[in-house]
Amino acid sequence: MSAELLINVTPSETRVALVENGSLQEVHIERQGKRGIVGNVYLGKVIRVLPGMQAAFIDINLEKAAFLHASDIKSKLILNEDNEQVADIRSLVHEGQKIMVQVVKDPLGSKGARLTTDITIASRYLVLMPHSQHAGISLRIEDEKERERLKDIVSPYCDEQQGFIVRTAGEGAGELELQHDAEFLRRVWQKVLTRKQRKQTKLPLYQDLSLSFRVLRDFVGIELERIRVDSNLTYQELEVFTKEFVPELTPLLEYYPGERPIFDLFSVENEIQRALHRKIELKSGGYLIIDQTEAMTTIDINTGAFVGHRNLADTIFSTNIEATQVIARQLRLRNLGGIIIVDFIDMHNEDHKRRVLHSLDTAMSKDKVKYSLHGFSALGLVEMTRQRTRESLEHVLCGECPLCTGRGHLKTVETVCFEVLREIVRVNRAHDADKFTVYASSAVSESLLNDEYHNLAEVEVFIGKVIKVQAEPMYNQEQFDVVMM
DSSP states (O other): OOEEEEEEEOSSEEEEEEEETTEEEEEEEEEGGGOOOTTOEEEEEEEEEEGGGTEEEEEOSSSSOEEEEGGGSOSOOEEOTTSOEEOOHHHHOOTTOEEEEEEEEOOBTTBOOEEESSOOEEOSSEEEEETOOOEEEOTTOOOHHHHHHHHHHHGGGOOSSEEEEEOGGGTTOOHHHHHHHHHHHHHHHHHHHHHHHTTOOSSOSBOOOOHHHHHHHHTTTSOOSEEEESOHHHHHHHHHHHHHHOGGGGGGEEEOOOSSOGGGGGGHHHHHHHTTOSEEEOTTSOEEEEEEOSSEEEEEEEOTTOOOSSOHHHHHHHHHHHHHHHHHHHHHHHTOOEEEEEEOOOOOOHHHHHHHHHHHHHHHTTOSSOEEEEEEOTTSOEEEEEOOOSOOHHHHHOOOOTTTTTSSOOOOHHHHHHHHHHHHHHHHHHSOOSEEEEEEOHHHHHHHHTTTHHHHHHHHHHHTOEEEEEEOTTSOTTOEEEEEO
Protein backbone atom coordinates (compact mmCIF):
# COMPACT_ATOMS: atom_id res chain seq x y z
CA MET A 1 0.00 0.00 0.00
CA SER A 2 1.39 3.39 -1.03
CA ALA A 3 0.54 6.37 1.16
CA GLU A 4 1.33 10.08 0.92
CA LEU A 5 0.76 13.07 3.15
CA LEU A 6 -0.14 16.35 1.46
CA ILE A 7 0.23 19.43 3.65
CA ASN A 8 -1.39 22.66 2.45
CA VAL A 9 -0.42 25.74 4.49
CA THR A 10 -1.85 29.27 4.30
CA PRO A 11 -1.55 32.08 6.89
CA SER A 12 -5.06 31.36 8.19
CA GLU A 13 -5.41 27.61 7.73
CA THR A 14 -3.47 24.34 7.61
CA ARG A 15 -4.89 21.26 5.89
CA VAL A 16 -3.42 17.76 5.85
CA ALA A 17 -4.61 14.96 3.57
CA LEU A 18 -3.69 11.27 3.85
CA VAL A 19 -3.87 9.59 0.45
CA GLU A 20 -3.60 5.79 0.20
CA ASN A 21 -3.37 4.12 -3.22
CA GLY A 22 -4.52 7.34 -4.86
CA SER A 23 -7.65 7.60 -2.70
CA LEU A 24 -8.22 10.23 0.00
CA GLN A 25 -8.63 8.53 3.39
CA GLU A 26 -8.33 11.30 5.96
CA VAL A 27 -8.35 15.08 5.97
CA HIS A 28 -7.41 17.26 8.94
CA ILE A 29 -8.11 20.99 9.08
CA GLU A 30 -6.85 23.49 11.62
CA ARG A 31 -7.72 27.17 11.39
CA GLN A 32 -5.63 29.76 13.15
CA GLY A 33 -8.61 31.36 14.85
CA LYS A 34 -10.20 28.01 15.85
CA ARG A 35 -7.30 25.80 16.73
CA GLY A 36 -8.29 22.55 18.46
CA ILE A 37 -7.49 22.27 22.15
CA VAL A 38 -7.51 18.48 22.62
CA GLY A 39 -4.45 17.53 24.66
CA ASN A 40 -4.00 20.98 26.19
CA VAL A 41 -3.48 21.10 29.96
CA TYR A 42 -5.04 23.94 31.99
CA LEU A 43 -5.17 25.11 35.57
CA GLY A 44 -8.93 25.49 35.82
CA LYS A 45 -11.33 26.75 38.45
CA VAL A 46 -14.41 24.85 39.59
CA ILE A 47 -17.37 27.20 39.08
CA ARG A 48 -20.26 24.81 39.68
CA VAL A 49 -20.75 21.32 41.13
CA LEU A 50 -23.79 19.29 40.04
CA PRO A 51 -24.37 16.28 42.35
CA GLY A 52 -27.36 15.12 40.28
CA MET A 53 -25.13 14.75 37.21
CA GLN A 54 -22.04 13.67 39.16
CA ALA A 55 -20.14 16.38 37.32
CA ALA A 56 -18.64 19.84 37.63
CA PHE A 57 -18.21 22.80 35.30
CA ILE A 58 -14.66 24.13 35.08
CA ASP A 59 -13.56 27.57 33.89
CA ILE A 60 -10.48 27.19 31.68
CA ASN A 61 -10.78 30.65 30.12
CA LEU A 62 -12.85 29.55 27.12
CA GLU A 63 -16.14 30.93 25.83
CA LYS A 64 -18.05 28.02 27.40
CA ALA A 65 -17.35 26.32 30.72
CA ALA A 66 -15.80 22.87 30.31
CA PHE A 67 -17.36 19.66 31.65
CA LEU A 68 -15.65 17.30 34.12
CA HIS A 69 -17.43 14.07 35.10
CA ALA A 70 -16.69 12.28 38.35
CA SER A 71 -15.50 9.20 36.43
CA ASP A 72 -12.79 11.37 34.80
CA ILE A 73 -11.34 12.44 38.15
CA LYS A 74 -8.39 10.35 39.23
CA SER A 75 -9.13 9.52 42.88
CA LYS A 76 -10.37 6.87 45.26
CA LEU A 77 -13.96 5.74 44.81
CA ILE A 78 -16.62 5.30 47.51
CA LEU A 79 -19.42 2.73 47.83
CA ASN A 80 -23.08 3.52 47.21
CA GLU A 81 -26.10 1.78 48.79
CA ASP A 82 -25.74 -1.20 46.44
CA ASN A 83 -22.05 -1.58 47.32
CA GLU A 84 -21.07 -0.41 43.84
CA GLN A 85 -18.01 1.75 43.44
CA VAL A 86 -18.98 5.28 42.43
CA ALA A 87 -17.36 8.66 42.76
CA ASP A 88 -19.25 11.26 44.77
CA ILE A 89 -18.47 14.50 42.97
CA ARG A 90 -18.94 16.54 46.18
CA SER A 91 -16.14 14.63 47.87
CA LEU A 92 -13.82 15.16 44.93
CA VAL A 93 -14.13 18.86 44.05
CA HIS A 94 -15.72 22.01 45.46
CA GLU A 95 -16.61 25.40 44.02
CA GLY A 96 -13.67 27.80 43.81
CA GLN A 97 -11.11 24.98 43.78
CA LYS A 98 -8.15 25.23 41.39
CA ILE A 99 -7.63 21.96 39.52
CA MET A 100 -5.26 20.81 36.76
CA VAL A 101 -7.19 19.28 33.86
CA GLN A 102 -6.61 18.12 30.30
CA VAL A 103 -9.00 18.47 27.36
CA VAL A 104 -10.09 15.13 25.87
CA LYS A 105 -12.84 16.49 23.59
CA ASP A 106 -13.06 19.82 21.82
CA PRO A 107 -16.21 21.92 22.33
CA LEU A 108 -18.82 20.43 19.99
CA GLY A 109 -21.84 22.50 19.01
CA SER A 110 -23.54 23.78 22.15
CA LYS A 111 -21.42 21.56 24.44
CA GLY A 112 -18.29 22.75 26.20
CA ALA A 113 -14.99 20.88 26.19
CA ARG A 114 -14.77 17.51 28.00
CA LEU A 115 -12.02 17.28 30.63
CA THR A 116 -10.09 14.73 32.65
CA THR A 117 -7.64 14.98 35.53
CA ASP A 118 -5.79 11.90 34.24
CA ILE A 119 -3.09 13.87 32.42
CA THR A 120 -1.13 12.26 29.56
CA ILE A 121 1.53 13.82 27.34
CA ALA A 122 2.58 12.07 24.14
CA SER A 123 5.86 12.03 22.28
CA ARG A 124 7.11 9.96 19.38
CA TYR A 125 7.22 6.56 21.09
CA LEU A 126 5.95 7.10 24.64
CA VAL A 127 3.05 8.58 26.55
CA LEU A 128 3.86 10.09 29.96
CA MET A 129 1.35 9.37 32.75
CA PRO A 130 1.99 11.59 35.78
CA HIS A 131 0.86 10.15 39.12
CA SER A 132 1.04 6.61 37.73
CA GLN A 133 3.70 4.05 38.55
CA HIS A 134 3.46 1.34 35.90
CA ALA A 135 4.77 0.73 32.38
CA GLY A 136 2.16 -0.11 29.76
CA ILE A 137 2.39 -1.38 26.19
CA SER A 138 -0.01 -0.53 23.35
CA LEU A 139 -2.47 -3.36 22.68
CA ARG A 140 -1.71 -3.06 18.97
CA ILE A 141 1.77 -4.45 19.63
CA GLU A 142 0.82 -8.14 19.62
CA ASP A 143 4.18 -9.94 19.63
CA GLU A 144 4.72 -11.14 23.21
CA LYS A 145 8.53 -11.09 23.00
CA GLU A 146 8.47 -7.51 21.75
CA ARG A 147 6.06 -6.52 24.52
CA GLU A 148 8.35 -8.02 27.15
CA ARG A 149 11.42 -6.34 25.61
CA LEU A 150 9.75 -2.93 25.63
CA LYS A 151 8.48 -3.37 29.17
CA ASP A 152 11.97 -4.27 30.40
CA ILE A 153 13.37 -1.10 28.78
CA VAL A 154 10.66 1.30 29.98
CA SER A 155 10.04 -0.04 33.51
CA PRO A 156 13.22 1.54 35.00
CA TYR A 157 12.02 4.97 33.83
CA CYS A 158 8.86 4.65 35.95
CA ASP A 159 8.77 5.72 39.60
CA GLU A 160 6.22 6.74 42.21
CA GLN A 161 5.62 10.03 40.41
CA GLN A 162 5.19 8.95 36.81
CA GLY A 163 4.69 6.02 34.46
CA PHE A 164 4.90 5.48 30.71
CA ILE A 165 2.95 3.75 27.94
CA VAL A 166 4.77 2.59 24.81
CA ARG A 167 2.83 3.72 21.74
CA THR A 168 2.26 1.51 18.69
CA ALA A 169 5.02 3.44 16.92
CA GLY A 170 7.42 2.23 19.61
CA GLU A 171 7.46 -1.30 18.23
CA GLY A 172 11.08 -2.07 17.27
CA ALA A 173 12.44 1.12 18.85
CA GLY A 174 15.87 0.93 20.44
CA GLU A 175 16.79 1.58 24.07
CA LEU A 176 18.45 4.94 23.36
CA GLU A 177 15.44 6.19 21.40
CA LEU A 178 13.06 5.27 24.21
CA GLN A 179 15.36 6.84 26.79
CA HIS A 180 15.52 10.05 24.75
CA ASP A 181 11.71 10.18 24.61
CA ALA A 182 11.38 9.56 28.35
CA GLU A 183 13.83 12.35 29.20
CA PHE A 184 12.07 14.73 26.80
CA LEU A 185 8.68 14.03 28.39
CA ARG A 186 10.10 14.52 31.88
CA ARG A 187 11.40 17.96 30.87
CA VAL A 188 8.01 18.88 29.42
CA TRP A 189 6.23 17.78 32.60
CA GLN A 190 8.63 19.77 34.75
CA LYS A 191 7.75 22.90 32.73
CA VAL A 192 4.06 22.16 33.30
CA LEU A 193 4.59 21.93 37.07
CA THR A 194 6.60 25.18 37.05
CA ARG A 195 3.78 27.00 35.25
CA LYS A 196 1.28 25.53 37.69
CA GLN A 197 3.24 26.94 40.64
CA ARG A 198 3.01 30.36 39.01
CA LYS A 199 -0.80 29.84 39.00
CA GLN A 200 -0.97 30.47 35.28
CA THR A 201 -4.70 30.36 34.45
CA LYS A 202 -5.14 32.48 31.32
CA LEU A 203 -2.89 30.35 29.11
CA PRO A 204 -2.50 26.56 28.86
CA LEU A 205 0.07 24.92 31.12
CA TYR A 206 0.82 22.69 28.14
CA GLN A 207 -0.28 23.05 24.52
CA ASP A 208 -0.23 20.25 21.99
CA LEU A 209 1.69 20.64 18.73
CA SER A 210 0.13 22.44 15.77
CA LEU A 211 -1.48 20.26 13.09
CA SER A 212 1.43 19.89 10.66
CA PHE A 213 3.79 18.78 13.46
CA ARG A 214 1.17 16.66 15.23
CA VAL A 215 0.37 14.51 12.20
CA LEU A 216 4.04 13.68 11.67
CA ARG A 217 4.27 12.57 15.29
CA ASP A 218 1.05 10.52 15.12
CA PHE A 219 1.58 9.01 11.65
CA VAL A 220 4.91 7.44 12.54
CA GLY A 221 3.44 3.92 12.39
CA ILE A 222 2.12 4.34 8.83
CA GLU A 223 4.37 3.45 5.89
CA LEU A 224 4.59 6.72 3.96
CA GLU A 225 6.23 7.11 0.57
CA ARG A 226 6.59 10.89 0.82
CA ILE A 227 5.33 13.99 2.55
CA ARG A 228 4.70 17.00 0.32
CA VAL A 229 4.48 20.51 1.80
CA ASP A 230 3.51 23.54 -0.28
CA SER A 231 4.98 26.10 2.17
CA ASN A 232 8.74 26.53 2.12
CA LEU A 233 8.78 27.96 5.68
CA THR A 234 6.73 25.07 7.06
CA TYR A 235 8.90 22.61 5.13
CA GLN A 236 12.03 23.99 6.81
CA GLU A 237 10.38 23.87 10.25
CA LEU A 238 9.26 20.29 9.71
CA GLU A 239 12.75 19.34 8.55
CA VAL A 240 14.23 20.59 11.82
CA PHE A 241 11.46 18.89 13.82
CA THR A 242 11.81 15.50 12.10
CA LYS A 243 15.61 15.49 12.36
CA GLU A 244 15.30 15.80 16.14
CA PHE A 245 12.24 13.67 16.86
CA VAL A 246 11.33 11.53 13.81
CA PRO A 247 14.54 11.14 11.76
CA GLU A 248 13.14 8.36 9.55
CA LEU A 249 10.61 10.83 8.12
CA THR A 250 13.18 13.48 7.15
CA PRO A 251 14.09 11.83 3.78
CA LEU A 252 10.39 11.67 2.92
CA LEU A 253 9.85 15.43 3.25
CA GLU A 254 9.50 17.24 -0.05
CA TYR A 255 8.82 20.89 -0.79
CA TYR A 256 6.11 21.24 -3.43
CA PRO A 257 6.58 24.48 -5.45
CA GLY A 258 4.18 23.56 -8.27
CA GLU A 259 1.75 26.09 -9.71
CA ARG A 260 -1.06 23.54 -9.53
CA PRO A 261 -2.59 23.62 -5.99
CA ILE A 262 -1.32 20.69 -3.96
CA PHE A 263 -4.86 19.57 -3.04
CA ASP A 264 -5.71 19.23 -6.73
CA LEU A 265 -3.33 16.26 -6.78
CA PHE A 266 -5.32 13.02 -6.46
CA SER A 267 -8.50 15.18 -6.71
CA VAL A 268 -8.35 15.84 -2.95
CA GLU A 269 -10.33 19.07 -3.27
CA ASN A 270 -13.13 17.30 -5.13
CA GLU A 271 -13.17 14.45 -2.61
CA ILE A 272 -13.59 16.92 0.25
CA GLN A 273 -16.59 18.45 -1.53
CA ARG A 274 -18.10 15.00 -2.08
CA ALA A 275 -17.61 14.20 1.61
CA LEU A 276 -20.14 16.94 2.42
CA HIS A 277 -22.88 15.27 0.36
CA ARG A 278 -25.55 13.05 1.92
CA LYS A 279 -25.55 10.61 -0.97
CA ILE A 280 -22.48 8.51 -1.78
CA GLU A 281 -22.58 6.49 -4.99
CA LEU A 282 -21.24 2.92 -5.03
CA LYS A 283 -19.40 1.60 -8.10
CA SER A 284 -22.00 -1.14 -8.51
CA GLY A 285 -24.83 1.37 -8.86
CA GLY A 286 -26.02 1.25 -5.26
CA TYR A 287 -25.66 4.18 -2.89
CA LEU A 288 -25.36 5.27 0.76
CA ILE A 289 -27.27 8.02 2.54
CA ILE A 290 -25.33 9.50 5.50
CA ASP A 291 -27.18 11.75 7.96
CA GLN A 292 -25.34 13.36 10.86
CA THR A 293 -27.42 14.55 13.83
CA GLU A 294 -26.47 15.72 17.31
CA ALA A 295 -27.47 12.37 18.84
CA MET A 296 -26.01 9.96 16.27
CA THR A 297 -25.03 9.32 12.67
CA THR A 298 -27.20 7.08 10.52
CA ILE A 299 -26.09 5.31 7.34
CA ASP A 300 -28.65 3.75 4.99
CA ILE A 301 -27.63 1.41 2.16
CA ASN A 302 -29.71 0.96 -1.00
CA THR A 303 -29.23 -1.19 -4.13
CA GLY A 304 -30.19 1.72 -6.41
CA ALA A 305 -29.48 0.85 -10.04
CA PHE A 306 -27.61 -2.38 -9.17
CA VAL A 307 -29.73 -5.36 -10.29
CA GLY A 308 -27.11 -8.07 -9.88
CA HIS A 309 -26.46 -11.10 -12.04
CA ARG A 310 -27.88 -14.07 -10.13
CA ASN A 311 -30.58 -13.73 -7.46
CA LEU A 312 -31.87 -11.10 -5.05
CA ALA A 313 -30.00 -12.47 -2.01
CA ASP A 314 -26.65 -12.33 -3.82
CA THR A 315 -27.40 -8.84 -5.15
CA ILE A 316 -28.13 -7.59 -1.62
CA PHE A 317 -25.07 -9.34 -0.19
CA SER A 318 -22.74 -7.89 -2.86
CA THR A 319 -24.08 -4.38 -2.26
CA ASN A 320 -23.67 -4.67 1.52
CA ILE A 321 -20.11 -6.01 1.19
CA GLU A 322 -19.16 -3.13 -1.11
CA ALA A 323 -20.81 -0.67 1.29
CA THR A 324 -18.64 -1.81 4.24
CA GLN A 325 -15.47 -0.53 2.54
CA VAL A 326 -17.08 2.79 1.68
CA ILE A 327 -18.54 3.20 5.19
CA ALA A 328 -15.13 2.72 6.86
CA ARG A 329 -13.54 5.24 4.49
CA GLN A 330 -16.31 7.80 4.91
CA LEU A 331 -16.17 7.60 8.72
CA ARG A 332 -12.44 8.39 8.60
CA LEU A 333 -12.76 11.03 5.91
CA ARG A 334 -15.68 12.83 7.56
CA ASN A 335 -14.27 12.23 11.08
CA LEU A 336 -17.65 10.99 12.29
CA GLY A 337 -17.80 9.84 15.90
CA GLY A 338 -20.19 8.90 18.67
CA ILE A 339 -23.06 6.48 18.04
CA ILE A 340 -23.33 5.23 14.45
CA ILE A 341 -26.29 3.19 13.20
CA VAL A 342 -25.89 1.31 9.90
CA ASP A 343 -29.02 0.10 8.11
CA PHE A 344 -27.77 -2.57 5.73
CA ILE A 345 -30.18 -3.95 3.15
CA ASP A 346 -32.12 -6.75 4.88
CA MET A 347 -30.39 -10.14 4.71
CA HIS A 348 -32.02 -13.40 5.80
CA ASN A 349 -28.93 -15.57 5.37
CA GLU A 350 -27.03 -15.71 8.70
CA ASP A 351 -23.77 -16.49 6.93
CA HIS A 352 -24.18 -13.36 4.81
CA LYS A 353 -24.72 -11.28 7.97
CA ARG A 354 -21.61 -12.73 9.58
CA ARG A 355 -19.48 -12.04 6.50
CA VAL A 356 -20.76 -8.46 6.19
CA LEU A 357 -19.90 -7.78 9.85
CA HIS A 358 -16.44 -9.32 9.36
CA SER A 359 -15.89 -7.17 6.24
CA LEU A 360 -16.87 -4.01 8.13
CA ASP A 361 -14.62 -4.93 11.07
CA THR A 362 -11.68 -5.59 8.72
CA ALA A 363 -12.19 -2.28 6.93
CA MET A 364 -12.47 -0.40 10.25
CA SER A 365 -9.28 -2.01 11.61
CA LYS A 366 -7.24 0.37 9.40
CA ASP A 367 -8.62 3.30 11.39
CA LYS A 368 -6.32 4.76 14.06
CA VAL A 369 -9.35 5.95 16.08
CA LYS A 370 -10.86 3.54 18.61
CA TYR A 371 -14.14 1.96 17.58
CA SER A 372 -16.55 -0.65 18.90
CA LEU A 373 -18.64 -2.78 16.53
CA HIS A 374 -21.75 -4.64 17.64
CA GLY A 375 -23.78 -7.27 15.81
CA PHE A 376 -27.15 -6.96 14.14
CA SER A 377 -29.90 -5.79 16.49
CA ALA A 378 -33.44 -7.23 16.63
CA LEU A 379 -34.43 -4.60 14.06
CA GLY A 380 -31.64 -5.63 11.69
CA LEU A 381 -29.47 -2.57 12.39
CA VAL A 382 -25.73 -2.62 13.09
CA GLU A 383 -24.75 -0.47 16.04
CA MET A 384 -21.22 0.85 16.44
CA THR A 385 -19.34 3.64 18.15
CA ARG A 386 -16.28 5.58 17.05
CA GLN A 387 -14.29 7.76 19.43
CA ARG A 388 -15.04 11.44 18.93
CA THR A 389 -12.43 13.99 20.00
CA ARG A 390 -12.62 16.68 17.34
CA GLU A 391 -15.42 18.17 15.30
CA SER A 392 -16.49 16.39 12.14
CA LEU A 393 -15.56 17.65 8.69
CA GLU A 394 -19.11 18.93 8.19
CA HIS A 395 -19.04 20.93 11.43
CA VAL A 396 -15.65 22.42 10.55
CA LEU A 397 -16.55 23.44 6.99
CA CYS A 398 -20.29 24.13 7.23
CA GLY A 399 -22.70 26.18 9.33
CA GLU A 400 -26.42 26.12 9.90
CA CYS A 401 -28.53 27.03 6.88
CA PRO A 402 -30.21 30.42 7.56
CA LEU A 403 -33.21 29.41 5.45
CA CYS A 404 -34.14 26.05 6.99
CA THR A 405 -32.30 26.65 10.34
CA GLY A 406 -30.99 23.12 10.45
CA ARG A 407 -34.19 21.29 9.45
CA GLY A 408 -32.81 20.32 6.06
CA HIS A 409 -36.09 21.22 4.35
CA LEU A 410 -37.98 24.36 3.30
CA LYS A 411 -41.73 24.85 3.47
CA THR A 412 -43.35 24.46 0.06
CA VAL A 413 -44.71 27.47 -1.81
CA GLU A 414 -48.24 26.13 -1.26
CA THR A 415 -47.68 25.90 2.51
CA VAL A 416 -46.40 29.48 2.70
CA CYS A 417 -49.37 30.73 0.63
CA PHE A 418 -51.82 29.19 3.10
CA GLU A 419 -49.87 30.75 6.00
CA VAL A 420 -50.18 34.15 4.30
CA LEU A 421 -53.94 33.76 3.92
CA ARG A 422 -54.37 32.75 7.57
CA GLU A 423 -52.22 35.68 8.69
CA ILE A 424 -54.41 38.13 6.73
CA VAL A 425 -57.54 36.86 8.48
CA ARG A 426 -55.84 36.98 11.89
CA VAL A 427 -54.56 40.56 11.43
CA ASN A 428 -57.97 41.68 10.13
CA ARG A 429 -59.68 40.42 13.29
CA ALA A 430 -57.15 42.10 15.56
CA HIS A 431 -56.88 45.46 13.79
CA ASP A 432 -59.04 47.76 11.69
CA ALA A 433 -57.52 48.42 8.26
CA ASP A 434 -58.76 49.59 4.88
CA LYS A 435 -56.68 47.20 2.82
CA PHE A 436 -53.68 44.87 3.03
CA THR A 437 -50.40 44.49 1.15
CA VAL A 438 -48.58 41.16 1.18
CA TYR A 439 -44.78 41.22 0.68
CA ALA A 440 -43.42 37.77 -0.16
CA SER A 441 -40.76 35.99 -2.22
CA SER A 442 -41.11 35.92 -5.98
CA ALA A 443 -42.24 32.27 -6.01
CA VAL A 444 -44.90 32.80 -3.31
CA SER A 445 -46.14 36.05 -4.87
CA GLU A 446 -46.47 34.40 -8.27
CA SER A 447 -48.41 31.50 -6.76
CA LEU A 448 -50.79 33.84 -4.89
CA LEU A 449 -51.56 35.67 -8.13
CA ASN A 450 -51.96 32.49 -10.22
CA ASP A 451 -52.40 29.03 -8.67
CA GLU A 452 -53.88 30.32 -5.40
CA TYR A 453 -55.71 33.34 -6.82
CA HIS A 454 -59.16 31.82 -6.17
CA ASN A 455 -58.26 31.31 -2.49
CA LEU A 456 -56.95 34.87 -2.26
CA ALA A 457 -60.18 36.15 -3.82
CA GLU A 458 -62.27 34.19 -1.30
CA VAL A 459 -60.35 35.81 1.59
CA GLU A 460 -60.95 39.26 0.04
CA VAL A 461 -64.69 38.54 -0.06
CA PHE A 462 -64.64 37.10 3.47
CA ILE A 463 -62.96 40.16 5.08
CA GLY A 464 -64.37 42.71 2.65
CA LYS A 465 -60.97 44.28 2.05
CA VAL A 466 -58.65 44.67 -0.96
CA ILE A 467 -55.48 42.57 -0.82
CA LYS A 468 -52.46 43.58 -2.89
CA VAL A 469 -49.52 41.21 -3.48
CA GLN A 470 -46.00 42.52 -4.07
CA ALA A 471 -42.91 40.42 -4.81
CA GLU A 472 -39.74 41.01 -2.77
CA PRO A 473 -36.79 39.35 -4.57
CA MET A 474 -34.63 39.56 -1.41
CA TYR A 475 -37.09 37.50 0.67
CA ASN A 476 -36.46 33.77 1.07
CA GLN A 477 -39.24 31.30 0.32
CA GLU A 478 -40.55 31.15 3.89
CA GLN A 479 -40.40 34.88 4.56
CA PHE A 480 -43.41 37.18 4.18
CA ASP A 481 -45.04 40.29 5.73
CA VAL A 482 -48.70 41.34 5.87
CA VAL A 483 -48.91 45.14 6.06
CA MET A 484 -52.06 47.14 6.93
CA MET A 485 -52.72 50.14 4.73
